[in-house]
Amino acid sequence: xxxxxxxxxxxxxxxxGSIISIISTNxxxxxxxxxxxxxxxxxxxxNCLLDNSESGIDMISKQENSASPLSPKTVKxxxxxxxxxxxxxxxxxxxxxxVIDLRIQEDNTGINSPDLTVEFWxxxxxxxxxxxxxxxxxxxxxxxxxxxxxxxxxxxxxLRPGEGVGLSITFEINQPVTWELxxxxxxxxxxxxxxxxxxxxxxxxEPSSASNPVIVSDVEKITRGALLDADQDCFxxxxxxxxxxxxxxxxxxxxxxEIEQPHSPPELIRNGGNTPKNPxxxxxxxxxxxxxxxxxxxxxEGTYLACWNGQNNHFQSYSWFAKLSLEGLxxxxxxxxxxxxxxxxxEAYVGNKDEVVSVVGSxxxxxxxxxxxxxxxxxxxALPTKTHWPxxxxxxxxxxxxxxxxxxxxxxxxxxxxxxxGEITLDELLDVRMKATYDAGLSESDASAASGFFGxxxxxxxxLRLHVSEAHPTGDGRWQIHAEELNDIxxxxxxxxxxxxxxxxxEDEIRFILQAGRAITLDLLMLEALLVVDExxxxxxxxxxxxxxxxxxxxxxxxxxxxxxxDSITAKEWDTIQSDLFPQLLTISYCDCGMDGMEVNWRxxxxxxxxxxxxxxxxxxASGFLSNEHLWLASGIGLIIFAGGVEYYNTKNDEEx
Numbered sequence: 108x109x110x111x112x113x114x115x116x117x118x119x120x121x122x123x124g125s126i127i128s129i130i131s132t133n134x135x136x137x138x139x140x141x142x143x144x145x146x147x148x149x150x151x152x153x154n155c156l157l158d159n160s161e162s163g164i165d166m167i168s169k170q171e172n173s174a175s176p177l178s179p180k181t182v183k184x185x186x187x188x189x190x191x192x193x194x195x196x197x198x199x200x201x202x203x204x205x206v207i208d209l210r211i212q213e214d215n216t217g218i219n220s221p222d223l224t225v226e227f228w229x230x231x232x233x234x235x236x237x238x239x240x241x242x243x244x245x246x247x248x249x250x251x252x253x254x255x256x257x258x259x260x261x262x263x264x265x266l267r268p269g270e271g272v273g274l275s276i277t278f279e280i281n282q283p284v285t286w287e288l289x290x291x292x293x294x295x296x297x298x299x300x301x302x303x304x305x306x307x308x309x310x311x312x313e314p315s316s317a318s319n320p321v322i323v324s325d326v327e328k329i330t331r332g333a334l335l336d337a338d339q340d341c342f343x344x345x346x347x348x349x350x351x352x353x354x355x356x357x358x359x360x361x362x363x364x365e366i367e368q369p370h371s372p373p374e375l376i377r378n379g380g381n382t383p384k385n386p387x388x389x390x391x392x393x394x395x396x397x398x399x400x401x402x403x404x405x406x407x408e409g410t411y412l413a414c415w416n417g418q419n420n421h422f423q424s425y426s427w428f429a430k431l432s433l434e435g436l437x438x439x440x441x442x443x444x445x446x447x448x449x450x451x452x453x454e455a456y457v458g459n460k461d462e463v464v465s466v467v468g469s470x471x472x473x474x475x476x477x478x479x480x481x482x483x484x485x486x487x488x489a490l491p492t493k494t495h496w497p498x499x500x501x502x503x504x505x506x507x508x509x510x511x512x513x514x515x516x517x518x519x520x521x522x523x524x525x526x527x528x529g530e531i532t533l534d535e536l537l538d539v540r541m542k543a544t545y546d547a548g549l550s551e552s553d554a555s556a557a558s559g560f561f562g563x564x565x566x567x568x569x570x571l572r573l574h575v576s577e578a579h580p581t582g583d584g585r586w587q588i589h590a591e592e593l594n595d596i597x598x599x600x601x602x603x604x605x606x607x608x609x610x611x612x613x614e615d616e617i618r619f620i621l622q623a624g625r626a627i628t629l630d631l632l633m634l635e636a637l638l639v640v641d642e643x644x645x646x647x648x649x650x651x652x653x654x655x656x657x658x659x660x661x662x663x664x665x666x667x668x669x670x671x672x673x674d675s676i677t678a679k680e681w682d683t684i685q686s687d688l689f690p691q692l693l694t695i696s697y698c699d700c701g702m703d704g705m706e707v708n709w710r711x712x713x714x715x716x717x718x719x720x721x722x723x724x725x726x727x728x729a730s731g732f733l734s735n736e737h738l739w740l741a742s743g744i745g746l747i748i749f750a751g752g753v754e755y756y757n758t759k760n761d762e763e764x
Contacts (some may be wrong), residue, residue: 135189138196138229138266139303139747147186147207147294157188157274161292168212168287171280179281184288188272195335195422196266197363198232198258198301201611203297207251207276208289217246221278225563227296230270231262240278250293265366266581268306268471276723289359302363309333309360309424315582317341317414326429333418333424334368341414344429349650351411352432353383355403357411361396368423372401375603381407433603448599448705450628452589453689455636457717458581463589466575466644505746515756525680530572530650533592536561540630541605544623548615557622557743558660561630564658567671573638573649575728581639583719586727588638588649598627599705622666624695628707629668636688637673639720653725662687675727680721687719 114400136145136158148163155167166185174180199728203484205227211219227234235258240246266272274296280286287502287720289293314330315321320341323330332340359370367648371389376382383403453460531539543562561568577589602623606616653673658681660667672681689712696706 108597109511117464128472136190136272137193137462138188138272138298138300138566138702139194140196140300142201143298143300145272145274145296145298146292147288147290149290152707155184155186157186157272157296163290164492166287166289166547168282168285170285172281172283172613174284176281179279181277181279182286183275183277185275186273191269192230192272192301193264193268193307194313195268195306196300196368198229198260198266199299199301200260201255201257202227203254203299205236205238205253205256205296205524206294208293209251209276209278210289210526212283212287213284214241217241218243219282219284222278223251224277226275227273228278229258229272229298231258231265232258232264234259236560261358265420265422266542280761304362304422304424306333306335306422310335312340312342314496315342317412320412320414327431329426329428331424331426332415333422334415335422336417336419337478338417339414340417341412343410343412345410346431348407348408349409349433350406350431352402352404353406354400354430354432355427356403356430357399357401357425359397359399362423366421366423368415368417368421370397370399371416372399376412376414377407377517378410378412381409382411383407404442409596433599442761446598448602448624448707448708450593450596450598452593452596452635454711455632455634455715456579456585456587457715458579460579463577463579464643465577466647481506484542500510501746501749505743508743508746520611522745529568532572533590536569536571536628537601538605539563539599540626541623544626545605545609545619548619548622557626558669560633560669561653562626563655565655565673567655569651569653569655569673571651573651575644575647576650578644581720583717585641585717585720587645588640588644590635590638590649593631593635596631598624601627602705621695624705624707625666626668628693628695628709629689632688632690633669633684636715636720637723638726639723640720640726640728648728650723650727652727661689675724675725676721684719684721687714687716 136142136156138145139243140352142159144159145157146159146161147155148158148161149167150163152164152167152633163490169182171180171182196663209223210219211221213221217589218241222240225236225238227236236253238251239245239247240251240255245306277289278286309331310333312321312330315332316339321330321332323344326344326346330342331343334340355373357370359368372386373385373390383406389402391400417423467662519719540562543557543559549558559565559567560567573588575588575591575609576591576594578586579589580721581587595630602620606619611619656674658670658672658678660670662668669681669685672678678685690709691707691711691712694706694708694734696708
């Protein structure tokens, strides 16, 4: 506390008390966009603070019996905002309103109201206002009040976390009177905070620096950070081989222009040298946010360090990621080539696509709850009871339901989730397709050499393991499965990745790219179409076991496809799904320009629907032997609770008698 006269010091100690005693565990104080009112509050006569809520006692008062014109008493009351500021806030040019409800008990006319000196400080801003009292010629009636008073922003507008916020009131009493300061919303300060942000929530990259960078495991996923003052944010990441361009995309959050951080490209350093120079920069302003794209050509494989540097008295959060474009085979760059080679899941969906349901299957949590419930049921048999029928009938029934639905069925499902011998993943199956296409190209055999389903011929078996995410009804009583592995597949990644490890001449490379891109697209389309089961799936893991046999292929004579089929599908059924599913137009483009140099486009068939998909065996979903295990579990637990309730009710009745 700051007191200017000896006599004031005594009054300060009486009214203000110890600074330590100001802290209130119930206090909630903050200056932000959502909290811009600071109420003058006191928990007691000696415990005062600034608070967002209207809390504490109604008023504080003191009788000044010894005050006189020759010996006036100066009263100073200080209010500190506690707890300290959490948000980073931008102070406004002016406050909205300051109201002080100070009254002199003996003065009903307002001629003896003292002048008030109000000092307010918030971070770098310190302000003093004088509110005039009353006199015989100008009585003071009602509250002391000022509006739109300007704040001193000469030392900056940023109120930082931990910086002090406080207000003091000073007035002089020159006659024996009793003064009263009314609180609990009657005395307040309203500050319209234009912008604020929670630093701890936004600045998630800290601590980060060139010597202690944040390790980014996947540079193509979004990373978030924030620059506060002259902060340096550094991130370390790896770039693999055969990358033609790296585009760092930075999205800056919307902040007041006076505190925006520089949007210059990061300092990019490659461990060992050879850092790409002179990036191309594109800036876009959209929906109050700036997006900066920084493109580096032909970055070498290795570990990179990217650092953004801030400026003092500035703050801005951001998110960034890098788009890595795979290396192509040449130097031309047609302007209209998009380079989009992503597989879009859902192209072979039929039926009620909007009625998607999530799949919840047997899992360890169900088993644990079942074991706990069973233990409780067994414990119920050991407890003395006043009513015997729950122990004879209810608990045995609950125990049976829990053992069957909560233990046996989940154990069965968990056992069924174990990998089957010889089972492979979709990535491995796509490698089989790539190898078949590659081998066919090298041997220069006939066009049908790699035309089988995923490159597999008759007498081969597809033994595949997929994860079920969702399902939807097909409209004919069956369900179509959505597999996690079929989401966000980059066809170009498989094709160019294979090329990087298998050298061919230029002509063979172009042929391989076109053939492999086409084959992968069509195989994924057929696989998605065939993931149809008779019952709503309740498990999270799908097993496919298809023995393949030779069949008439689809497509042209020069580009056949799907010349092998699961043996549970007849030749007529396979011919139907082939003709109905095959796209009206399928285009695979290759550009000798190096940036995602492969493009896949197709126009789906208009004839494909649920009637095109045959009944197919060989698809099983790992689940328990009971459906709706959670209902069984809930029923067993409910019976235990019911039995406990009956016993509690009977015991309570006996105690009341």
